Amino acid sequence: MNKTIIIGVGNPILGDDAVGIEVVKNLRNKISNPSIDIVEAYTGGFNLLDMFIGYEKAIIIDAIVSADSAGEVKKINLNELPKNHSWNPHAVSLYEALRLAEKLGEDRIPKEIIVLAVMIPSIQLEFREGLSSIVREAIPKAIDETLREVNN
Amino acid sequence: MKTVLIDPITRLEGHGKISIFLDDNGNVANAYLQIPELRGFERFSQGRRAEDMPQITSRICGVCPVAHHMASAKALDDAFNVEPTSTAKKIRELMYCGYVIYDHILHFYFLGGPDFIVGPDAPPDKRNIFGVIEKAGIDIGKEVIKHRAFGQKITAIIGGKATHPVCGLPGGVSKPISKEEQKEIESMAESCVNFAKLSLKLFDDIVLSNKEYVDMILSDPYTLNTYNMGLVDENNKLNFYDGMIRVTDQKGKEFLKFDVKDYYKHIVEHVEEWSYVKFPYLKKIGWKGFKDGEDSGIYRVGPLGRLNACEGMATPLADKEYKRFYETLGGKPVNSTLSFHWARLIELLYASERALELIRDPEITSKDIRNPVGEPDEGFGVVEAARGTLIHHYKLDKNGLIEKANLIVATTNNAGAINMSIRDAAKGVIKNGKIDNGLLNKVEMAFRAYDPCFACATHTMPGGMPMEIKIYNHKGEIIETLRQG
Structure with missing residues (x-):
């Protein structure tokens, strides 16, 4: 198994929510190292844990809603991830899934889990393809940040 | 005004709020659940190739793509015009x-069940899988993880991808099951049967043996006498994948049974x-407001709706449990x-059990898939999603492109009932202007039981959107805001 996995998270048909997917699509041309896996995840929470278990390093790229800092790219600490049940009662948070894996003695959790967030201006509620310009313009920065984390 | 802020960091799935209106005696007059709805799917699908719909619709929801894929x-x-x-x-x-297995495990152990196993009065940070482990032991936790993964693995082997299947095609599926895969699935399904039995025993030991819990299950604030709906096979036994849509009344008698093609004649x-x-x-009954009873057309779907709408389970162990369910809770239908x-x-x-039956069927490894x-025209598809009846309806043009698409998703079917359950739970804890501390928990338990999906799909990470309840007095002024994460 490869050592590093890069996961772009998003919904490809929900506007700016797709930014994580778009970032990893672009990354494929920039990373030739065959020991790095690049995947798209149209899902969250528990399913992400399934994807990165067994790797040494996982880099997750997702969207976060922030009207004030739309277009920025931020590194998020794991302990800033949602901790509790969400208001939507049927998704388990990544934080909860990770904590559970630790508690049950799972020894294949990556030593390094990095979450890079691209700030998007609003909650996406309308099905459409394509990003708003402010989010699209953040992609090169998100790519640079990801490459920096890969080499770090 | 008092604000209770428990944990502001939650996964954001969209804005949602509950408004409770009191009458001039300070008792609950009305309650409204407001949730966002993802919009524009019909427009989004217009002009697309119909055969892409199973992939496109499975993107609607990041949690339950399999149900959409299959309905599509x-x-x-x-x-x-083809029969698989x-x-x-x-x-x-x-x-x-496989999908039902992992989705039901997830809901019971992580999301809804903890309210119950850990207890309705436990603080929110205990009402999760960790509280369940504390109460039921760490080995249960390991079994939970293992079998959730088995359910997921079964769908991944057949679906071709871990979360978003690519196997469903008009007229069949894209790849057969190999002998090796058959062996692997069989051993996982066998293990899932045992795990399900273990889970039912846990429910017995922790919930049913506790009179306080049973009384709460059967209490008025958590009872609704609505119609019930679910898919049934030719013997009126519950089926997730196929069959007729059956509706039963408040006495448990069949009220309607129809093919999905006729859904718009009945719903x-x-x-x-x-x-x-x-x-x-x-x-046939009509809209009479947020009321239950035989004169109101509101119905329920999902696990309880399905059990009430059928006449038993098609597998032996589950059928035994089905009978015990009704014996224990006072006969059919159960409205709690x-x-x-x-x-x-x-x-x-x-x-x-059904997975085990199917994988042992000699035909399952056949290559005739x-x-x-035939020629494209109009199509209807129905399945029972984990949380209730899901309908896809497409009109195609002669080139096989989508002209019109309409979906009725499971949580929408339950929307009226969820709203009433929230109101009734609030009634149970707000008396003469006095608001019980357990309000948030009790209201949360009421809607969580349905395993609702609010704004299917938005999984954008959080800015922080906890459940919020605003309580208004009879003049329409906000007297209290409560929040829970």
Whole structure:
């Protein structure tokens, strides 16, 4: 198994929510190292844990809603991830899934889990393809940040 | 005004709020649940190639893509006038069992069940899988993880991808099951049957043996006498993948039984100006407001709706549990919202047993997995998603492009009932202007039992959006805001 996995998270048909997917699509041309896996995840929470278990390093790229800092790219600490049940009662948070894996003695959790967030201006509620310009313009920065984390 | 802030960091799935209005005596007059609805799917699908719909619709929801994929594949069978081969139907149903297995496990152990196993008065940070482990032991936690992964693995082997299947095609599926895969799935399904039995025993030991819990399950604030709806096979036994849509009344008698092609003759959607979500009801009865009883067309779907709408389970162990369910809770139908949790575990057992039956079927490894398609026209597809009846309806043009698409998703079917359950739970804890501390928990338990999906799909990470309840006095002034994460 490869050592590093890069996961772009998003919904490809929900506007700016797709930014994580778009970032990893672009990354494929920039990373030739065959020991790095690049995947798209149209899902969250528990399913992400399934994807990165067994790797040494996982880099997750997702969207976060922030009207004030739309277009920025931020590194998020794991302990800033949602901790509790969400208001939507049927998704388990990544934080909860990770904590559970630790508690049950799972020894294949990556030593390094990095979450890079691209700030998007609003909650996406309308099905459409394509990003708003402010989010699209953040992609090169998100790519640079990801490459920096890969080499770090 | 008092604000209770418990944990502001939650996964954001969209804005949602509950407004409770009191009368001039300080008792609950009305309650409204407002949730966002993802919009524009119909427009989004127009002009797309119909055969892409199983992939596109599975993107609607990041949590339950399999249900959309399957409803879509079935709608395409119908639209292209083709019947899948017998093996293809079995492969699809088997994959679907895998989905029900992991989804029901997730809900029971992580999301809804903890309210119950850990207790309704426990603080929110205990009402999760960690609280369950504390109460039931760490080995249960390991079994939970293992079997959730088994359910997921079954769908991944057949579906071709871990979360978003690519196997469903009009007329069948894209690849057969190999002998090696058969062996692997069989051992996982066997293990799931045992795990389901263990889960039912846990429910017995922790919930049913506790009189306080049983009293709460059967209490008025958690009871709704609505119609019930679910898919049944030719013997009126519950089926997740196929069959007729059956509706039973408040006495448990059959009220309607129809093919999905006729759904619009029987189901109408009511619009309320305060809500993005529409409220489906039975056309024959009519919309009478947020009321239960035989004169109101509101119905329930999901595990409890399905158990009430059928006449038993098609597998032996689950059928035994089905009978015990009704014996214990006072006969059919059971109208206690909190018994959704027990019903869910009985369905977990059924899905596991059914998966085992299907994988042991000699035909399951046949290579005869697809029939040729005919001319395109109109198609209807229905499945039972984990949380209730899901309908896809497409109109195609002569080139096989989508002209019109309409979906009725499971949580929408339950929207009227969820709203009433929230109101009734609030009534139980707000008396003469006095608001009980347990309000948030009790209201949360009421809607969580349905395993609702609010704004399917938005998984954008959080800015922080906890459940919020605003309470208004009879003059319409906010007297209290409560929040829970």
